[in-house]
Amino acid sequence: MKGNFQKPEVLAPAGGWPQLKAAVENGADAVYFGLSKFNARARASNFHPERDLPAVMEYLHRHGVKGYVTVNVLLFDSELDEFEDMVRSIARHGVDAVIVQDIGAVKMIKSISPNLNIHGSTQMSITSAEGVKFARRQGVSRVVLGRELSVTEIASIQKEIGEELMEGIEIFVHGALCVSYSGQCFSSEAWGGRSANRGQCAQACRLPYELLVNGKRKPMEDVKYLLSPQDLMAVELVPQLISAGVSSLKIEGRLKSPEYVALTTKVYREAVDKAWELFSSSSSSSKKDTSLISELSRRELQQVFARAQDENHNGLTPGFLEGPRHQRLVRGRNPRHRGILVGKVEGVEDGGVRIKVCGPIKRGDGVVFDRGAPEEKEEGGSVYEVIDSRGRSVARTSNEEVTSGSFLVKFGKNALELRRVGRGDLVWKTRDAAVDKKLEALVKGGGERGGHGGGAEGASESAAGVSIKVSGELGKQLTIIAEDQLGRVGRGTTMSVLQEATSKGLDEESLRKSIGLLGGTGLRLLHLDVSALAGGTFVPASEIKAARREAVEQLLEQRLMTAEGMAEEAVVSNIVDASFTSLAQGERQAGRDGRAPKIAILCRTREQCEEAMKVEWLEEIILDFLEVHGLVQAVEAVRGSGKRVIVATPRVLKPEEERMWRFYLRLGADALLVRSTGMLQKLTDLGGAGAVLSDKEELRIPELHGDFSLNAANRISALHLLEEGLARLAPTHDLNAFQLCELGNSLGPGGHQLEAIIHQHLPIFHTEHCVFCRFLSDGNSYKDCGHPCETNSVHLRDQARRAQQEGNEHLVLADMGCRNTVFNAKAQSGVFYVSDLIRAGYRNFRIELVDEPPHQVIPILTAYHDLLHHRATPGELWTWLRSLQNANGRAQGVEEGSLVHSARARAEDLKPTASQQNPKWSKMGAQALKDK
Known part of the structure; x- marks a missing residue:
């Protein structure tokens, strides 16, 4: 803690074992994940509450990382007993906190396990200090604020609530942005019976729409995805977020790959550590510092996942953190991952494509040609050869990639339908073999847990850092105290007392050898303090090692402690009975x-x-x-x-x-x-x-x-x-x-x-994104948009489900706060x-x-x-x-x-995630279980 601020935790997502391990290996302070039911990412692999959860929490705690379970959905009456059983399992296995949407679930958790920390999900739609106070009054210790708030608004909320939240405020800093306020989106419910409040979002915001203004279609050229935001990237705003009093920086992505988790965690780990160092040593901490991220890391973030749009919009934005920027947030050309822009098509010749290159490209890269119609089949493939103006084959390795100029790019035989590639098409690099190789190394443990120290040679960088203090006086036992970064302590002592050394006495060098590298414990030595050890003393190395083992075992026991104080009886009926009694005492029931x-x-x-x-x-x-x-x-x-x-x-x-x-x-x-x-x-x-x-x-x-x-x-x-x-x-x-x-x-x-x-x-x-401002003006907010909502009616027309039909026309209305509601x-x-x-x-x-x-x-x-x-x-x-x-x-x-009373979509019926489609990630998950 420096002044009134604290170093925020880096909170990473995990949709399965591979992602969880990638987060830990690359410096996450905490990981959030879902179990097999009751979480807002039903399509993720998730974890079983009994088969997996004990191993997950043991793995996390051994590495000094907290584990938060998401139960961020609405609960139905028929599920309350099952939910109670799951909460007991969560508490029993030492979960550090649960992330919750349903206020009924909050009440149940407080009754079942009063000591279990509860974080209010962004699905609670909290955007004000009063909303935070309501959540706190229910027993919530941390609130995840809505993604629609600016840094200034976040700071205002934090200032008003002060110390009211024990675990402070959490915000999203990276990943996909929902166009609708979380918890207030009913598009999936309306159109498919797959509720977003039940973890079954159908992503209707990523579909194409036509814009009807005053009943007439407005020509929009290749702009069709009118509700599809670019993704969030706030790495450069970390200093401002620290100044605003944010406690936790959250990365979105429980449906993303292990490579995505590894890279984003590493980037934000490094940014937080550097920002905290600057914050503590400079009065200019509130100014944006672009050195928090290298240009290489920026490109890698775009490469791993970015909904890029055009030459000027790379798919990653600050979202609403800098206030409304309606011309920037939603461009509308593309709803999915593009990668990095590497050029524009000049023409098709000699069985290849001539490209005016503007970004790094080489043999082996995967590219796609963007005609401005992502809803149709797009041409693309792996680059086979890059030929310069002299006819020479170039860019054959990552060290030889070209970044500018005109080049003829060739692909494998029959890889492309060249007739479907046209002059002016944008060329996106969707895959980079060199980046893939680097990210695979990060996933397997090549990352550095920045902020957790350097670690001793030979110790796993994913191990949790501990400090060891050795003390003792002549004639008394030697004591070893091991303390982790969460303040938990283990103590061990030698059987024998310290004797006067006949030759060289104990010193830091000899103690390091005796204490060892802590291999196999999930710990690594950060710092050794021998200042309290009397000089010229001696005790056998075997006893030092035994005392070290005792201290480490005590520390590990504390790290694996489970929650205490769970209620023994069933709580659902007790809560309901108490509420009935409370209501019956009021006057509202009389005569109704x-x-x-x-x-x-x-x-x-x-x-x-x-x-x-x-x-x-x-x-x-x-x-x-x-x-x-x-x-x-x-x-x-x-x-x-x-x-x-x-x-x-x-x-x-x-x-x-x-x-x-x-x-x-x-x-x-x-x-x-x-x-x-x-x-x-x-x-x-x-x-x-x-x-x-x-x-x-x-x-x-x-x-x-x-x-x-x-x-x-x-x-x-x-x-x-x-x-x-x-x-x-x-x-x-x-x-x-x-x-x-x-x-x-x-x-x-x-x-x-x-x-x-x-x-x-x-x-x-229900959106902060204003369709009127974005598409009927050149402004970025109500200050400069000219208020087209006051003089125009707007409908969004979806795609017809059958030929010879027009799509449905969904009315858009703007309220007094410029928020838009789209009505079915x-x-x-x-x-x-x-x-x-x-x-x-x-x-x-x-x-x-x-x-x-x-x-x-x-x-x-x-x-x-x-x-x-x-x-x-x-x-x-x-x-x-x-x-x-x-x-x-x-x-x-x-x-x-x-x-309508219809069967709800089951998780197995939903579109598979990338990790479910990639067999290697399943193998990594099995390996993670062995390595836990």
């Missing part, structure tokens, strides 16, 4: 059991609201205006019509937006629809529903309703949120209709506080499940409008009202809904969407 079902409608325009106010039987209107303009007048109008008015709050609150709570309270609404834990925490701190604030002005906190974005997926999380002061709660969209009914039944009387959304356009993406084109309707939901205890039903024209509002309300009162059949309503047109005058249809 016999209520008739009722409908509320959510309006996003003033025109929709005015139509809804005409419906006499309608009791509640929810206002979800994207701009604050007109909201005050709309609230007054709804209240004047004799209806209850509910105002929706943002799904995301960043540091500069945290004071918006005052604006919402000033509206005087009957209820607020709370969409983030940060807002819930703030309103709770102020006294909760019913509290009256009277500092400068008298403000009253109204009734609080929780929305789907709080991600209540099981009875524990739902009950806990209701205990937080919510009068009503809409469960997450990850539950299908059957599971919604299960949840309602499991809550007993509490089921009447649940709200089912029975008509909506599912909000498939097809309306999702629960017409076939309303009766089941009523039987399960639901009494609150919601209809959500997006861009429906005003003339559709009353018919939609009337149709669902008739359904609830048995004046219409589900089939009749379904047929009518299919014909409704969107704002562009096109019918998009209706679907059951996330409500």
Whole structure:
């Protein structure tokens, strides 16, 4: 610790044994990995909680590395008992922390193993100090902040929370960027029943889309991947992140190769060590220092994985860490790995391709030709020969690679269809044999654990460093104390006492020989301190070695200690019973059991609201205006019509937006629809529903309703949120209709506080990336974009699934914080499940409008009202809904969407990862088990 800052840990990913070993060999302070269930990377190899976990933790702890298990998904009611068993296994085997999304899971873990550290996943969608405080109040000791925050915003959060988190703040510094806020993406759920909140992301953000502006297609040339960000690389920002108070720097990539893990870990290990050295010796630590990474390492990072786009965008960016840069983050030419740009095609001649070279290329390199259509088959292959302007064969080895000039590049016979290679095509090097060889060496143990010392000759660089202190006086026993870098200590003493030496006494040189290299222990000697040993004394070398063994064994025992204090009894029923008791003591349950079902409608325009106010039987209107303009007048109008008015709050609150709570309270609404834990925490701190604030002005906190974005997926999380002061709660969209009914039944009387959304356009993406700013302006943020969102309507049209069809048109709306929400084109309707939901205890039903024209509002309300009162059949309503047109005058249809009760995708049915496709990595995994 230097001043108020600390040296951040390097946290590396491991999708399997090869990746885990690569992380350790290259200097990771900690590794995060998933088990066979309940983690957000279902496609990774992962580890078995009983067969693998003991060996994994023993291997990590022997090397002085912490192990974090990811359980960063939402849990269903049917899985709670199985989850409890897994948590007991995690605690029993000495896992250092679990990374969690579900607040119900947090509550279970605290009940099962109170001493087990809990890290709040980025899937918790935490972007403010209030969100951090909410997580801390649940028992979370570290929070992984949203990737959409800038360094300045991170520093602001850290300053406000101070020492509130025992293990501080963690942020992502490298790897793939989700375009949607983590925990708020429902595209996979909407289009394939594969929930991103369940580890089954289908990567819909990496698909091509057409841009419709005011109903017309905007020509975009080769820009098609409008939601596909380049990857994150923040190595040059490490000093600023230290200054911001970040505790852990996280590398994304549990689906990546061992080579990727080895290289990224090594690069960030070196950067952190150098930045920390500069930080402690220079007052200019807050300035960017490009010397933190060499040009060679930069190229290697691009080579191992980068979604490069063109000559000016190499696929690696600072993301949002430097603030919004919408023209940089998403370029839209390519959604996948490209590697390094090495040239541009000048023409095809003599059975080869003439390339204007701009980057290193040589014989044996793998290249691909980029025509600007990555969705089609692309030509590429291994370079067979590089010929210069004099006809000489050049660049035959890595020492001879060419970097500029015009060269004829030839490939193997029939390797390319040369007719599909054209002038102007970009040439990307996707594989470099020399880099591959270097990375394989890193994976096998050629890395240096920078920051863990140099190590003695012959000792494994992957071994954990220890310091040994030797002390003793004449006539007393010699003592050896071994201490690792985590502060754990082992002690050993000789049987005999120190005697006066008859010749040369013990010194540092002789003690090093006696203590040895610690081979076979998983440890390596960093430092030997003999300052407390009396000179001119002697004890046999055999006794010194025995004392060393005793000290090392004690140290290793401490490193392998498992968690203590686990609860003996089953916890699920205890938690639920306690929550029922708490809720029963409140007033919210009184008189609600016999209520008739009722409908509320959510309006996003003033025109929709005015139509809804005409419906006499309608009791509640929810206002979800994207701009604050007109909201005050709309609230007054709804209240004047004799209806209850509910105002929706943002799904995301960043540091500069945290004071918006005052604006919402000033509206005087009957209820607020709370969409983030940060807002819930703030309103709770102020006294909760019913509290009256009277500092400068008298403000009253109204009734609080929780929305789907709080991600209540099981009875524990739902009950806990209701205990937080919510009068009503809409469960997450990850539950299908059957599971919604299960949840309602499991809550007993509490089921009447649940709200089912029975008509909506599912909000498939919620993004910091602004489509309007990027593609309808030349600006980078709201400061210079000209605000095209105020004068244009935008839809994203996906690819049609069948020929002779147009794709679906998904509306994009920008909110007051410039965040975009992409809404599914097809309306999702629960017409076939309303009766089941009523039987399960639901009494609150919601209809959500997006861009429906005003003339559709009353018919939609009337149709669902008739359904609830048995004046219409589900089939009749379904047929009518299919014909409704969107704002562009096109019918998009209706679907059951996330409500349909279908089998969930299994891990074995998902697309295999690179490591699963490469047999050598499986062999390495087996070898890692032997080497543990």
